[in-house]
Structure formats: C-alpha cells, structure tokens
Amino acid sequence: MDKEIRKIGVLTSGGDAPGMNAAIRAVVRKSIVNGLEVVGIERGFLGLLNEEIFEMNKRSVSDIIQQGGTILGTARCHEFREEEVQEQAAQICRKHGIDGIVVIGGDGSYRGAQALARHGINTIGIPGTIDLDIACTDYTIGFDTAINTAMQAIDKVRDTSSSHERCSIIEVMGRGAGYIALWCGMANGAEDILIPETYDYDEQRIVDNIINNRKHGKKHHIIINAEGIGHSTSMARRIEAATGIETRATILGYMQRGGSPSCKDRFYASIMGAYAADIISQGKSNRVVAYKNGEFCDFDIEEALAMTKKIPDYQYEVALELSR
Numbered sequence: 001m002d003k004e005i006r007k008i009g010v011l012t013s014g015g016d017a018p019g020m021n022a023a024i025r026a027v028v029r030k031s032i033v034n035g036l037e038v039v040g041i042e043r044g045f046l047g048l049l050n051e052e053i054f055e056m057n058k059r060s061v062s063d064i065i066q067q068g069g070t071i072l073g074t075a076r077c078h079e080f081r082e083e084e085v086q087e088q089a090a091q092i093c094r095k096h097g098i099d100g101i102v103v104i105g106g107d108g109s110y111r112g113a114q115a116l117a118r119h120g121i122n123t124i125g126i127p128g129t130i131d132l133d134i135a136c137t138d139y140t141i142g143f144d145t146a147i148n149t150a151m152q153a154i155d156k157v158r159d160t161s162s163s164h165e166r167c168s169i170i171e172v173m174g175r176g177a178g179y180i181a182l183w184c185g186m187a188n189g190a191e192d193i194l195i196p197e198t199y200d201y202d203e204q205r206i207v208d209n210i211i212n213n214r215k216h217g218k219k220h221h222i223i224i225n226a227e228g229i230g231h232s233t234s235m236a237r238r239i240e241a242a243t244g245i246e247t248r249a250t251i252l253g254y255m256q257r258g259g260s261p262s263c264k265d266r267f268y269a270s271i272m273g274a275y276a277a278d279i280i281s282q283g284k285s286n287r288v289v290a291y292k293n294g295e296f297c298d299f300d301i302e303e304a305l306a307m308t309k310k311i312p313d314y315q316y317e318v319a320l321e322l323s324r
C-alpha cells in the first residue's frame with residue numbers, strides 16, 4: 001500500500017528561475033486544499049541538512065506570484081551526492097514528520113530527489129530552469145521569461161551595433177544547451193547562432209559571412225553565442241583582426257535569470273505545482289512533472305534522466321536562413 005502522506009516540504013534547488021515562486025505558491029496552496037500540512041525548506045538540499053525548515057500556510061505565499069527569484073532561496077549542494085549525507089537528510093525529514101518533498105529545479109536537483117526517494121522519503125520534481133535542457137519535458141519554468149529578457153537586451157545591443165556599424169557577439173546562458181541561443185537568435189534576427197550542439201569551431205566561415213554581409217549592405221552583424229561555447233571576448237578580438245570590422249562582445253549573464261516571470265511562466269508553474277501537490281498527496285514518489293506533446297504528465301525520475309532531446313534541426317536552419 002502507498003505510504004500515507006500527511007506533511008510535505010517544498011524546496012528550490014540549483015539555479016533560480018523566474019516562475020519558481022508561482023510553483024511554490026501552487027504547491028503550498030494545492031497541498032493545503034488536499035488536506036496536507038506544508039513546510040518550506042530554505043536553501044535547497046543544503047537548508048534541509050541544516051534543518052532550515054518552517055511551517056507554511058496559504059498566507060505564506062501571498063504576493064509572490066509576480067516576484068522573480070525564489071522566496072525559499074536556493075543553493076547547489078555537492079555533498080548531497082554522498083550516500084551518508086542522503087541518509088542524514090532522510091533522518092531529518094523523519095524527525096520533522098516530513099513524508100514527502102517537492103523539489104523544484106533541474107536535472108541535478110532530480111538526482112537529489114531520487115536519492116531521497118531511495119531513502120524512503122517520497123519525492124516529486126518540478127522542472128525549474130531557464131535552460132530548457134530537461135529531456136522529459138518540452139517546457140521548463142523560467143525559460144520564457146529568460147528568453148524575453150535576453151531578447152530585449154539583444155535588441156538594445158543591436159541598436160548601438162547598427163549605429164556604429166559593428167559586429168556584436170552576444171553571449172547568452174544555457175549551460176551545455178543552445179535553446180536560449182536558438183530562440184533569441186530567431187527572435188532577434190541574428191546573422192549567426194552558435195550553439196554547442198552544432199558548432200564546428202570554423203571561425204573562417206563566420207569571418208566570410210561577416211565580410212559577405214557587409215558587401216551586401218548589412219550595417220551590423222549579430223552573433224548569438226551560447227554559454228556552452230563561451231569565449232566571446234577572445235572570439236571578438238580574433239574576428240575584428242580577421243575582418244577589420246570593429247567587433248564587441250557582450251555577455252548578458254545573470255540578468256537573464258532575474259525579473260518578474262512572464263504570464264506563460266506563471267501559468268505553467270502554477271499547473272505544474274498543483275500537479276505535483278496532487279500526485280504527492282496520492283502517495284506517488286520518485287516522479288517528475290513534465291509538459292509533453294501539449295499535456296501535463298509525470299515520469300519516473302530514472303526514466304526522465306535517461307531521456308535525451310535534440311535541438312530541432314529545422315528550427316535552427318530556418319533561423320539562419322531568415323537572417324541572410
């Protein structure tokens with residue numbers, strides 16, 4: 001028989017993402033509707049180990065749906081990979097009467113959730129990362145806000161790039177994945193989009209492209225470079241030397257992770273949070289909530305972590321074709 005769930009905890013882990021607060025709000029309120037007690041755990045798995053645990057009620061999550069970041073705080077907790085640390089965390093849960101935990105974060109956070117489930121604490125993951133790099137889901141909380149933030153910043157760089165007739169290399173986040181670069185590359189009409197999934201390190205091709213575009217009257221040349229390739233500043237130096245065209249690098253950095261979440265992030269986070277609250281109260285464990293082929297669903301964490309996904313070739317080719 002499934003374990004009876006009376007009290008659950010909620011935590012955010014890994015890099016923060018806009019919309020995490022909407023997910024926390026949904027987990028808390030829907031769990032209370034389902035008759036559970038809820039505690040918040042601060043600073044992710046690190047906070048769990050330090051017993052930074054506090055009771056939450058419906059009012060604890062008032063006025064947060066529009067806020068960026070995470071009210072619970074977050075951390076990366078490397079020691080959580082150790083077996084004895086995981087057992088210690090499970091003991092702490094038992095001590096506080098916590099039967100299950102909803103973990104909002106990325107792949108790394110799912111591994112922590114999986115470990116806790118192995119040690120007898122029910123866990124459900126919710127995909128929270130701006131990178132969109134979780135294979136089991138077509139949507140991750142924070143991606144929409146991040147691409148809109150980056151897109152607006154890139155528009156601004158483009159203005160000054162055109163005025164000065166410069167080439168601009170703009171580096172966007174995404175860890176090892178090129179989703180933010182692809183979406184901004186398309187939305188900003190970038191002349192080149194460099195993503196780790198396809199980049200061949202052929203800088204001569206980029207140089208030829210810039211020279212050719214200049215001959216055809218283009219005033220600027222925007223290159224979106226994914227963080228997974230990086231080295232934008234040295235790339236800019238080499239491109240300027242090879243083309244004779246002033247080239248500047250802009251690294252957008254952490255601003256992409258901040259700001260008030262978009263409507264889409266608030267909506268998806270709310271459904272995913274409620275869904276997680278529902279399945280954890282039914283006694284499910286070691287599952288992650290996902291959005292796949294137009295539906296909200298859940299997968300076993302093992303299965304989810306074994307999945308792979310690819311940048312769609314067609315989308316990438318079209319983004320480049322439309323900017324030529």
Ligand code: F6P
Nearest residue numbers: 015129130131173174175227257
């Ligand atoms: O996963 C989100 C993300 O912003 C990545 O795009 C980036 O590689 C990473 O987090 C940066 O992490 P940190 O906050 O630890 O520097």
